[in-house]
Structures are given as C-alpha cells and as structure tokens.
Amino acid sequence: MTARSDADRAASPSRLKVARRRRRIVPRGNGTLIALVALSVVVTVLVLIWPDTAPMTVLIVPLLLGSLLLGPRQLPWFVVLVMVMLMLAISVQPNITAKQVLAITILYLLCFIVLLTSFRRSRLGVAGVQGESMLVDLRDRILSQGVIPPLPEGWLTETALRSAGGTPFAGDFMVSVGTPDADRLEIVVVDVSGKGEQAGTRALLLSGAFGGLLGALAPPDFLPAANDYLLRQGWEEGFATAVHLSLDLVTGRFEVRTAGHPPAAQLDAGSGRWTVHEAEGPVLGLIEDAEFIPVAGVLRPGDALLLYTDGMVETARREIGIGIDRMLGHAERLLRGEFEGGADRLVDALGSRNDDRALVLVHRR
Incomplete structure (x- = not known):
C-alpha cells in the first residue's frame, strides 16, 4: 500500500504536466467547438466534391448544433465560419436555380438569427443547453x-x-x-x-x-x-x-x-x-x-x-x-x-x- 501510494504521488506531477499541455493545445470547453468546425469542414468538402449529390442545406446540422452547444464567445465566430463554408459551397454549384436561391437565402437568414441569439445569450454567459439546465x-x-x-x-x-x-x-x-x-x-x-x-x-x-x-x-x-x-x-x-x-x-x-x-x-x-x-x-x-x-x-x-x-x-x-x-x-x-x-x-x-x-x-x- 505504501509503495503504491508513493508511486502514485510520483506520477501525479507528470500527469499534471500532460493535462496542462492538453489544455494549451485544446483549451477547456473548446472540444465541442473543434468537433463542430471539423463537421462543418467535412460537410463543405462533400458539397465541393459532389455538388450534384450533397445539398448545401446539410450545413444546417452543424449550425443548429452550435446554437445549442456553444457558448456566447464561441458561437459568433462559428456562425461566421458556417457562412464562409456556405459561400464556398455556392461557388461550385453548376447552375443556381430559383429554388437554390431561396434555400441559400433561408440558410443565411438562419445564420443571422443564430448570431442575434448569441448576442442575447451573452447576458447569461452560458450555452443554450447549459442555460436551460440552470433554469430547470x-x-x-x-x-x-x-x-x-x-x-x-x-x-x-x-x-x-x-x-x-x-x-x-x-x-x-x-x-x-x-x-x-x-x-x-x-x-x-x-x-x-x-x-x-x-x-x-x-x-x-x-x-x-x-x-x-x-x-x-x-x-x-x-x-x-x-x-x-x-x-x-x-x-x-x-x-x-x-x-x-x-x-x-x-x-x-x-x-x-x-x-x-x-x-x-x-x-x-x-x-x-x-x-x-x-x-x-x-x-x-x-x-x-x-x-x-x-x-x-x-x-x-x-x-x-x-x-x-x-x-x-x-x-x-x-x-x-x-x-x-x-x-x-x-x-x-x-x-x-x-x-x-x-x-x-x-x-x-x-x-x-x-x-x-x-x-x-x-x-x-
């Protein structure tokens, strides 16, 4: 028991160093943001490779997830990223029809709505799901x-x-x-x-x-x-x-x-x-x-x-x-x-x- 506890105490400083390095690379609370950014990039790449098959509206998924999971400091930058990804997806569309114009307009409108929501949420200082949990x-x-x-x-x-x-x-x-x-x-x-x-x-x-x-x-x-x-x-x-x-x-x-x-x-x-x-x-x-x-x-x-x-x-x-x-x-x-x-x-x-x-x-x- 004594030898094991001494070994644990000796190993604890090294564990702390590893944890600190991880926090420097991925700050606490940014794991969700990185995952959503990766998802947005993957979706955009799919649209760029197969513009006739993968619809641009798939970008709604990371946008809605971000509005639920990201805090008020992270969400505005993520919305801007989604809007940039949407612009890239539009650039590879062979023929933009009236239906696609309407879909693009709705996507940008959703981005602005989420952006306004993030500004209002900044008064509370927590993400949507966390804020709801606090109220409950x-x-x-x-x-x-x-x-x-x-x-x-x-x-x-x-x-x-x-x-x-x-x-x-x-x-x-x-x-x-x-x-x-x-x-x-x-x-x-x-x-x-x-x-x-x-x-x-x-x-x-x-x-x-x-x-x-x-x-x-x-x-x-x-x-x-x-x-x-x-x-x-x-x-x-x-x-x-x-x-x-x-x-x-x-x-x-x-x-x-x-x-x-x-x-x-x-x-x-x-x-x-x-x-x-x-x-x-x-x-x-x-x-x-x-x-x-x-x-x-x-x-x-x-x-x-x-x-x-x-x-x-x-x-x-x-x-x-x-x-x-x-x-x-x-x-x-x-x-x-x-x-x-x-x-x-x-x-x-x-x-x-x-x-x-x-x-x-x-x-x-």
Whole structure:
C-alpha cells in the first residue's frame, strides 16, 4: 500500500504536466467547438466534391448544433465560419436555380438569427443547453421549497400550484418549514406581483430568502422581516402578498397572518360551515415598519384550513368576495368525506387560467 501510494504521488506531477499541455493545445470547453468546425469542414468538402449529390442545406446540422452547444464567445465566430463554408459551397454549384436561391437565402437568414441569439445569450454567459439546465434546476429548487415535510399521524397537508399559461414558472409559490419530530408547522403562500414567467424570476429569489427567514425567525417576526427584505430590493414592481400559517401539531392551535392577501378559510367539521379569517396587514414591500395582526384559531379533528392566492377567487369579471364564496361552495362539494387529492380538485375546478393559482389544504383527521 505504501509503495503504491508513493508511486502514485510520483506520477501525479507528470500527469499534471500532460493535462496542462492538453489544455494549451485544446483549451477547456473548446472540444465541442473543434468537433463542430471539423463537421462543418467535412460537410463543405462533400458539397465541393459532389455538388450534384450533397445539398448545401446539410450545413444546417452543424449550425443548429452550435446554437445549442456553444457558448456566447464561441458561437459568433462559428456562425461566421458556417457562412464562409456556405459561400464556398455556392461557388461550385453548376447552375443556381430559383429554388437554390431561396434555400441559400433561408440558410443565411438562419445564420443571422443564430448570431442575434448569441448576442442575447451573452447576458447569461452560458450555452443554450447549459442555460436551460440552470433554469430547470432553479425551477426544481423553488418547487422543493414548497414540499410539505412529513407530519405526525393524524394530519394531512396537500399543495397545488398552476401557473398562467401552463408554464413551470409562476409568480405564486409556497414555502414550508417543519421536521417529523417537531410540534409546529410553518407554511407561507406568496403571490408576487405579475404572473407567469414575468414574475417567475422574482419568485425564485424570494422563495430562497423567505425559506431562510421562515426557518430562522419566530412566527410574529417573519412577515416584518419579509417586508424589510422586499423594501431593500428597490424593485419597480417589487411588491408581494402573503399569508403565513403557524400551526401547533399537538394542540391544533394556529395563527394566521396576512399581508394584503386573501384570507384563510376554516372548515368546522361539527357544523359543516366555513369561516373566513380576516387578518390585517399591508402588502409586502410598500410600507416601512408594517404591522401584521394575527388571527388565532384551533383545528379540531375533522376540521380543515385553506390557504390560497387571488388567482383562485378573483377574475376580471368577479370580485374577490364573490370568488371566495364560490370557492367555499366548491370546497363543500368537492371535499365532502374525501380530503385526499382535494387540493388538486379545487385548483382544477376554480380560478382563471390566465392567472397563477396556488392552494394549500391542511386537514386534521
């Protein structure tokens, strides 16, 4: 073991030297560029040798691959290379017909489109596939913030989220904190100004910040801290509404605080009636030193609680009060005797498809 490790340590400097030489010859990240250049040259040579057989449109293949795989620094030069290869291919064509002129025009148009795309992509600084992977990772992270932790026996919590236009990015999001052995569950439902992808970037930032605040602060301090955080951002459209639930999983006692958000609704299993908990609090990000007055209650066995965004109850033709009554009417029918899957049923049945919709259902069995 000692002799082998000594040999490995002795060989490591030589390996480093070889790796450095390779990087000098082929810098890191340029392997893809070299492969695409070689492919373009091979395609052009085939067109030059067999102009009647190999079509010029084959150059679309390396062009599209380059637009997907190359970074913003490499892609413009590669597009220029493809355009030069196209000029060489045109020079050997025996008879250029009107059909070929149209094909050449389309090829050059595609080159200019890819070139413009590379200039826009330079703001991000990564290739197309890498940029998409980053966005997918960010999307998964924001969705993971809203995953409800495992709860003690006797509790059921479900979430449902639908974005405007059906895209994975939404201005509505949920954040929750809790552990299997903890006796308290914290849930926040947030509606960022805007909708769909326009609000998605702000929602990505706020979900991480709110997740850290929710786990570090006492329940009365969360919304004031979130309000201060939004004020510091200085966004032109930087406001958001939120509803915060702090639930004792042993006694069922809870506190709800809202910040310009639709009120929580509680089902009393004994009477079968829904109660709307109107809490007081301004929209986040507009007023300094804002106060958020809590509403307290108790979830007894059989009771349920709904937290939701305005996309569930408000439309251009319907006021929010009427929308809440309509939602509770659907909840009475859709949740009767069966709460599992109720969040998805309610979100699919209610709200505007042109607005983000989010809903949290908490049920004590």
